[in-house]
Amino acid sequence: MLIGFDIGGTKTEVCVLDHSGHTQFRHRTPTPQTYDTFVATVADLIVLAEKEAGESCQQVGIGLPGAVSPATGLIKNANCTFLNGHDLQADLAKASGKTIHIANDANCFALSEAVDGAGKDGVVVFGAILGTGCGGGLILNQQVWGGRNAIGGEWGHNPLPGYTEEKDGPVRPCYCGRDNCVEQFISGTGLEKSYRIKTDKTLAAQDIIALMQQGDVVAGECYKQMVDQMGRCFAALINVLDPDVIVLGGGLSNVDELYRDLPQATMPYLFTDVAELCFKKAEYGDSSGIRGAAWLGR
Incomplete structure (x- = not known):
């Protein structure tokens, strides 16, 4: 199973896909507006997704309107401005115990269509x-x-x-x-x-x-x-x-x-x-x- 997040200014959505691309679980919640609350919320949603999927998922992907700076490893250009300047990948990995992957939401769109769209x-x-x-x-x-x-x-x-x-x-x-x-x-x-x-x-x-x-x-x-x-x-x-x-x-x-x-x-x-x-x-x-x-x- 694979867990994915779509992060927006007003909503955060999580889903679980199996390796055939079928959606096993999907849930939406308002996006928290502070960094610490956001990290905690994503960690909680990972637990929820695993519970609903009935399986542990080590790989978690995060799609957001922003990017990870190659120079610093920190988030830049995110419209959720409270994320900018933070090492989101490391903080989410620490909070969840999972392997975290982060990409711009447009890249995620393109990847979905390239893999099986x-x-x-x-x-x-x-x-x-x-x-x-x-x-x-x-x-x-x-x-x-x-x-x-x-x-x-x-x-x-x-x-x-x-x-x-x-x-x-x-x-x-x-x-x-x-x-x-x-x-x-x-x-x-x-x-x-x-x-x-x-x-x-x-x-x-x-x-x-x-x-x-x-x-x-x-x-x-x-x-x-x-x-x-x-x-x-x-x-x-x-x-x-x-x-x-x-x-x-x-x-x-x-x-x-x-x-x-x-x-x-x-x-x-x-x-x-x-x-x-x-x-x-x-x-x-x-x-x-x-x-x-x-x-x-x-």
Whole structure:
């Protein structure tokens, strides 16, 4: 059995997978807001998971929106800010007596899909989460490739390739301190900004997509602009990695038209005359993150 945790700002979820990938137990609880309480809660949830599974589980995977700094071994960039600056791996190991594995939640998403999901037949798999923001994870031979600086897959904070104001609209500042990051364009938030720039109206991404599907002209223009931006972003990725499959997750992954339109939008920006492009929707959807966390202990 393998135990996985999905850590969020408001909820902490635990699951137990068997080695065939079947979920044996799943439980959700509010995320504690202090470090010591968090460590104690995770340790207690491990005990609960083992009790419900009826088996001892030595390997525990933790997926969180942050990373372990290779320089210090401490958590960095976590949206649960109370985790930052702590040696979470060592503290959880001490509190639970288990072997602890920690990875960014986007890497966990990608790992789940590479092990037994939409990318299971690929050697090189890139998982792209197109939700409120834009995250990514790179998997090689069913192993997370975090990189020397633990920023492997962080394509959402690259600058949008080929940006021009005429084509892409006004400069978009990002919370990271830079301008025109990829996630400011090819995300639900990015689509909403594009629509607001054109109409001066605020509308949720899913409603813009619904209007596009109904034939609305402005929503259709915003969609076509986003697909072209996605094509540039994915082409830059493919020109470097040439993955076997790109698996899409997040809210925008549910837009069926993307799987029809993305190959055509990407092709003009590739450094090749012929390419076999494979974009797939995540098989496990919102469950991929916690499943991937469990798979960290394989």
